[in-house]
Structure formats: structure tokens, C-alpha cells
Amino acid sequence: MEERGISQAVIGRLPRYYRYLGDLKNEGVERISSQELSRIMNVTASQIRQDFNNFGGFGQQGYGYNTSYLYEEIGKILGLDQQHDMILIGAGNLGQALVNYMNLKNRGFSFKGAFDISPSLYGKKIANVPIYPMDQMTGFIVENHIDIAVLTVPKAAAIEITQILTETPIKAIWNFAHVDLKVPDRIQVESVHLQDSLMKLSYNIRRHENES
């Protein structure tokens, strides 16, 4: 499987394919054509074929794709056949919600510990995940082979903590802070900028009002 040069735009579409194929599989659909998938997902069949060709094509065009096979293969490409151990950094409202949410919808992502600067939280748990002091973070990452740090702290703290994280063997940061993080190439970053998303919505409301 040749993956170099595959754009982040293509990668960004894979989880959506995975989601739709999971639904089709659950509905008992055994085979699906790119035309039918195109109709359901509201993208062109040509786009689907181009995207899949990045990974070898996954089966015969015309004859259609085997739904279960395609679902499993895209899952493997997404690394979902591996276990990812995570820590939460910042045990506030959003962080607690994420731990509860992920533990509910477990797909190989599992929180092993949470870290916070507030001493009143030490020894407490979020959905069975213990909360520790920040200064135990680096040791915890090393000892527990943590892959992903989930950052739900304010901006200034996020920058500071990211600096500490770059000195640990962490592989990735899932960032909810309202800032773009600077990290070495070996650390992957995916940011969820909630305010940016809401601003985009606000723009589209205004544009629609101006047009109508």
C-alpha cells in the first residue's frame, strides 16, 4: 500500500466513508456500487473512485464494493485496529465530557489518566479515569506508553504544556485549545477549534440572509 503523497483532504474524507460503510454494514447491505454510495453520501462517484484509488481501489468498479471488506480495510488504514491509550490534560467541563463520551463510544481509544492543576481534583475520577497532578504527567506517559494527549486547557497553558509534551515520547495531540500548536514532525496534531466552527456557521447565516 503506497501512502506517501496522499493529501490531508483525502484523509479527512476517510472517516466519513468509514461512518457510512459502518451504517450500511449494520443495515445488512452486503455490496454497494460507487454510484449508490455517491447518492447516499452526496459526493460524486468519480470522487469516491479517485479517493479509493489512493489505497489500491478496494475492488471491482461496476461490480460494486463488498461493504464489510471496505469497512474493515478503511478501518485498518485509519489505524483503528490498534489500541490508542490517551491522557486528558485539563479536567474541566469539556475534558470531563470528552472522557465520558469516548468511554461510551470505545473504538480503540481509551483514557488512562487525567491531569489538572487544581489540587481539589486529585484522587477523584472521571468515569473511572483517575485525576493526577500535572507534575506526574511526563512519568505517566512514559510508564503507560501513552500515545495521545488530549488538551482541554486554556490557550496559554496549552502552549506551555505542549512544550513539555514535546520532551516526552507522546505520538499525538488532540487539541481543543483555541491556538495552533507548534510541535516537531514526529508529533501529530489534530485541532478541534469549536469557536472557528461556530464562526463559520455565523458567516453562513449572514450570507444566506443577505442573499434572500
Added chain:
Amino acid sequence: MEERGISQAVIGRLPRYYRYLGDLKNEGVERISSQELSRIMNVTASQIRQDFNNFGGFGQQGYGYNTSYLYEEIGKILGLDQQHDMILIGAGNLGQALVNYMNLKNRGFSFKGAFDISPSLYGKKIANVPIYPMDQMTGFIVENHIDIAVLTVPKAAAIEITQILTETPIKAIWNFAHVDLKVPDRIQVESVHLQDSLMKLSYNIRRHENES
């Protein structure tokens, strides 16, 4: 200001410009060149000029942009000079975290009410936002001129509630359910698919490991 035909990719970049310009403004930077903004934001100066030209350019290239003016103008384009009243649908962990988060970082977005199917929550409040039964939702939207419904419910409920929302004057849905919503053109939708984001991260971890 001519805005028809501006791609969602350009729109998607506006909140990031707004965020950086807000930081520069707070740091007392009065003017900034596209080259300098390019360096800070890690995009090409040509991209910045192209993006800004969609909205008339915002000032003299070479001489640089007036930071405050640019910040205010992009804010207006994003509709941030308007008040947006919102409701939360689904008062679980994630929903409660969003209400707390938004009320903290108020930029013209304000939760007026929350709705849930669980009777044990009725009469309770999240950060001063009262929780009501679901069957009062439509009336509440009409009476309180609600613009945005924030959906933090499971997938099946999200589809059902979206159907009800299309019969109200709601302008937009900020969707956190793990499904793509089908709505008429007059309703804007912006989805935050947390699982998709985490899968993309997982992909990049795996790809980096295969390459190194």
C-alpha cells in the same frame, strides 16, 4: 461587498485569520504585512492576499494592513457583530460542557434554553440556562427568536429532532451528532464530528510510524 461564489474553503480560513488578528491586536501590533502574517500563520502571503481579495482586499499591499481594522472587518464578515441566540438540545455531558464553555467565551453567542427528554432535568439549570421538556422546543424557538440549535444528542434522535427543527424558523444547526443532517437550503449546518477528527489523528500516527 460581493460574496457569491466564495468557497467554503475560504470561509473556513476566516476564523483563523480572526483569531490571529485578535492576538496581534491584543499584543499592540498596529500594522502587519501579508509577509509577516504569512510567517506567523504558516500559510503563503499569496494565499492571504487571494483570500482577502474575495472581500475587497482590506487595504494596501506593501504598506501592510491595519490590524484593528482588519480584525473588525473580518468580524463583520463572520457576522460577529450580530447577537445569536441559541438553544441546546441534549443536556448531557457534552451539551453541558458547551453551555459552560460558550457562556465563558461570549462573542455574541448566547444560550437561552436547553431541552432534554429526561424529566429529572426539568427545572434544573446549566450555568443559568434553564432545562425544558422537548415538547416545548418549537414554541420556545418561535417566542425567543432563536437562531441556532446546538445538537448534542445520539444519532437517531438527531435525525428525528432535525425533522422537527425544519418546521421551525431556526436559521442554523451546530451539529455534534455522528451523522450528516439533511435540511432545506435556508438552514445552515456546521458539524463537529469528534470521532472523525480522532480517526484522522489515528491515521496520521500510523502513517508516521510506517514512514519512520
